[in-house]
Amino acid sequence: MRVVFTLNGRVVEVDVEPSEILLDTLRLKLGVKSVKRGCERGECGACTVLVNDAPVVSCLLLTVQINGSSVTTVEGLQSDSLFMELASEFGKNFAVQCGYCSPAMILTSYAFIKKVLENSVKPSREDIVRAIEGNLCRCGTYPRVVRSIEKVLERRAKAAPQI
Numbered sequence: 001m002r003v004v005f006t007l008n009g010r011v012v013e014v015d016v017e018p019s020e021i022l023l024d025t026l027r028l029k030l031g032v033k034s035v036k037r038g039c040e041r042g043e044c045g046a047c048t049v050l051v052n053d054a055p056v057v058s059c060l061l062l063t064v065q066i067n068g069s070s071v072t073t074v075e076g077l078q079s080d081s082l083f084m085e086l087a088s089e090f091g092k093n094f095a096v097q098c099g100y101c102s103p104a105m106i107l108t109s110y111a112f113i114k115k116v117l118e119n120s121v122k123p124s125r126e127d128i129v130r131a132i133e134g135n136l137c138r139c140g141t142y143p144r145v146v147r148s149i150e151k152v153l154e155r156r157a158k159a160a161p162q163i
């Protein structure tokens with residue numbers, strides 16, 4: 001089957017088997033290496049990508065299901081200012097150790113921050129923890145990830161015009 005979707009801002013067409021998962025299409029056919037193979041059961045989050053701006057695990061999604069959709073990986077956010085700020089905070093707060101979960105963790109955090117900023121709400125620490133709970137980190141950097149998200153949100157709140 002031929003599937004057409006937008007990957008990181010450019011339209012791609014790819015022939016896939018009806019049972020082919022998005023994870024395999026991205027890694028094996030399109031060369032996207034930031035999307036990691038983990039549990040392959042949707043539990044670890046290592047294969048998370050953004051589909052139409054929402055984080056989803058690509059190991060449970062058939063490629064044919066994303067026909068006409070927009071898929072974003074960290075490769076597609078390299079020039080995005082929010083992504084750059086978040087990635088910088090991950091570095092400053094040592095939220096990256098082995099790096100295996102990092103692309104997915106950053107994508108999930110990015111999507112959460114965007115949603116918060118769009119809705120002009122102030123999330124609690126528990127909201128942040130809930131937002132990243134689908135991404136497992138063997139190194140246990142969760143407190144550092146939460147701190148990174150909080151720092152970006154604090155900085156963005158200070159820069160926002162006050163009403």
